[in-house]
Amino acid sequence: MNNNKTWWKESVVYQVYWRSFYDSDGDGYGDLEGLIQKLDYIRDLGVDIIWLNPVYESPDKDNGYDISDYEAIMPKAGTMDIWERLLSEVHARGMKLIMDLVVNHTSDRHPWFLESRSSRDNPKRDWYIWRDGKNGEPPNNWRSYFSPSAWEWDEATGQYYFHSFAVEQPDLNWKNPELRREIYRMMRFWLDKGIDGFRLDAIALLAKPEGFPDAENPEDIRYLTNNPGLHDYIREMNEQVFRHYDIVTVGETAFVSPEEGLKFVGEDRKELNTLFHFEVCDEMPAWDMLRFKEIQRRWYKVLWGKGTNSQFLNNHDHTRQVTRYGNDGPYRVQSAKLLATMLHTLPGIPYIYQGEEIGMTGVRFDSIDQYNDIAMKNRYDEEVRKGRDPQEVLQSLQALSRDNSRTPMQWNDSLHAGFTTGTPWINVNPNYKEINVEKDLSDPNSIYRYYQKLIELRKKHEVMVYGDFEELPEWMEDKHLYVYTRTLGDTRWLIVLNHSDEPSSMRLPSDYPASALQLLLSNYPENEADTDDRIELRPHEARIYAIRRA
Ligand code: ISL
Numbered sequence: 001m002n003n004n005k006t007w008w009k010e011s012v013v014y015q016v017y018w019r020s021f022y023d024s025d026g027d028g029y030g031d032l033e034g035l036i037q038k039l040d041y042i043r044d045l046g047v048d049i050i051w052l053n054p055v056y057e058s059p060d061k062d063n064g065y066d067i068s069d070y071e072a073i074m075p076k077a078g079t080m081d082i083w084e085r086l087l088s089e090v091h092a093r094g095m096k097l098i099m100d101l102v103v104n105h106t107s108d109r110h111p112w113f114l115e116s117r118s119s120r121d122n123p124k125r126d127w128y129i130w131r132d133g134k135n136g137e138p139p140n141n142w143r144s145y146f147s148p149s150a151w152e153w154d155e156a157t158g159q160y161y162f163h164s165f166a167v168e169q170p171d172l173n174w175k176n177p178e179l180r181r182e183i184y185r186m187m188r189f190w191l192d193k194g195i196d197g198f199r200l201d202a203i204a205l206l207a208k209p210e211g212f213p214d215a216e217n218p219e220d221i222r223y224l225t226n227n228p229g230l231h232d233y234i235r236e237m238n239e240q241v242f243r244h245y246d247i248v249t250v251g252e253t254a255f256v257s258p259e260e261g262l263k264f265v266g267e268d269r270k271e272l273n274t275l276f277h278f279e280v281c282d283e284m285p286a287w288d289m290l291r292f293k294e295i296q297r298r299w300y301k302v303l304w305g306k307g308t309n310s311q312f313l314n315n316h317d318h319t320r321q322v323t324r325y326g327n328d329g330p331y332r333v334q335s336a337k338l339l340a341t342m343l344h345t346l347p348g349i350p351y352i353y354q355g356e357e358i359g360m361t362g363v364r365f366d367s368i369d370q371y372n373d374i375a376m377k378n379r380y381d382e383e384v385r386k387g388r389d390p391q392e393v394l395q396s397l398q399a400l401s402r403d404n405s406r407t408p409m410q411w412n413d414s415l416h417a418g419f420t421t422g423t424p425w426i427n428v429n430p431n432y433k434e435i436n437v438e439k440d441l442s443d444p445n446s447i448y449r450y451y452q453k454l455i456e457l458r459k460k461h462e463v464m465v466y467g468d469f470e471e472l473p474e475w476m477e478d479k480h481l482y483v484y485t486r487t488l489g490d491t492r493w494l495i496v497l498n499h500s501d502e503p504s505s506m507r508l509p510s511d512y513p514a515s516a517l518q519l520l521l522s523n524y525p526e527n528e529a530d531t532d533d534r535i536e537l538r539p540h541e542a543r544i545y546a547i548r549r550a
Helices: 032-037 039-045 080-092 111-118 177-191 230-240 258-265 289-303 332-345 374-385 390-398 437-441 447-460
Strands: 013-016 049-052 069-073 096-101 151-154 159-162 197-200 248-252 274-276 349-353 468-471 481-488 491-498 504-507 517-522 534-537 542-547
Touching: 013 039, 032 039, 032 080, 039 447, 069 080, 069 177, 080 096, 096 177, 096 248, 177 230, 230 258, 258 274, 258 289, 289 468, 332 349, 332 447, 332 481, 332 491, 332 542, 374 390, 437 447, 447 517, 481 504, 491 504, 491 534
Parallel strands: 013 049, 013 349, 049 096, 096 197, 197 248, 248 274
Antiparallel strands: 151 159, 468 481, 481 491, 491 542, 504 534, 517 542
């Protein structure tokens, strides 16, 4: 049991991808004014924290993850005045705001980089990573997330610069103390405005290995992450900035195992408060219950009582969970509620990605021109350049395209789903007439209403936050049934999930006969077919029981 109780451990986080949330001025992009107009909708869900994707000045090559001015707001999103009003309106509703911060790299149009690239002896040359080539080739054979090489030749100064993502996103050199000091000053600029923390983008990439040796397998890009020296930087970040504020910090830590994750979030480490790991979203392409259970088991065993995990199954980089990991067809509503029940009753801070609360689904566009994501477009070009059939390449990339979850929020069944009065920057999912906020708000059995009840349960029962987690052995190897308890003091809950398109008849555990079970929440009406020792679970049925004390 994790003894140190804090506000952020008890929170539910709602992620706003603002450019797809609500467009207040008809330019086809969502904006901060639009977000302000929809804050009551978010507050009514019951969430505590809003995570706002990057809104800083940016040429927008990677939708704001290429920052050209850390202390200005991208005009597409609004102005600093509107941002100040947003923060004040979020706080006025009793919610908190955490900002997405990208400090592994900047835009290639950031003044720092323009200076750095201007000459080899510019004072900011060493704020980025410059190396000589080898026999006319890049310094090593590494690829980046978004391009075949992690190195870009710069004719003007006759060297290559390093970029873990797109060419337009040069990596900062965290070995440079002057650079680090400037980043810490900028963090304080935002914290002194009153924000409540940061989501730290690609934070596991800050350190690079000495000498940049070639990789045995350049396609396995984990060499970009978790290099020696990384934790020295994060600990210094905490010493210089984080520990001086009552905030929450969540690290986006790609390619970490539970043991490596503990180095980031162990409370004795004084680095970060919590993290997103990607053992599911980056490494489990489709739903695999046994693998998911094993991942949850390992993370619980290593972190519980020492550090705090987070629970999510989709975000702006990963396609919609009901499509990828559930059933977005005949059982979409039940499946969306089952996935939500699972994420909110497993140990860790639950994250809701905008639209998840109404069961929005992934999308399939017919041509590459309808896609926006630089990761997908770069990969498409790379594969077609190899001579592969363009249609086959498109089909191979559609399922995991990051654009799947970036289509506009579906507010109602009017044109463009009520997202914009202009032309949306990316097509609205054609199913918006069936799936939209207005419809869910008017239906007492909607997914939105179910999320409200789930979050309300968390507010009333600390067992969801601080309760020990234990799977019932009889179902540990079951491919569809996920059966576990959460226990805090005398309070014990039993969660039963039937992740399947088929019904399942489940014998009740002898310790928990029907007479001991008090149903707290389910995504189906009570089942008359239940008996004292068996429950009849329907497809994608989820149940949360309180165990009555004997
Ligand atoms: O989505 C992933 C790969 O499937 C993640 O590993 C992700 O690409 C990576 O962890 C970094 O993502 C973050 O930084 C990127 C930006 O494009 C993503 O949107 C952001 O979430 C570069 O800033």
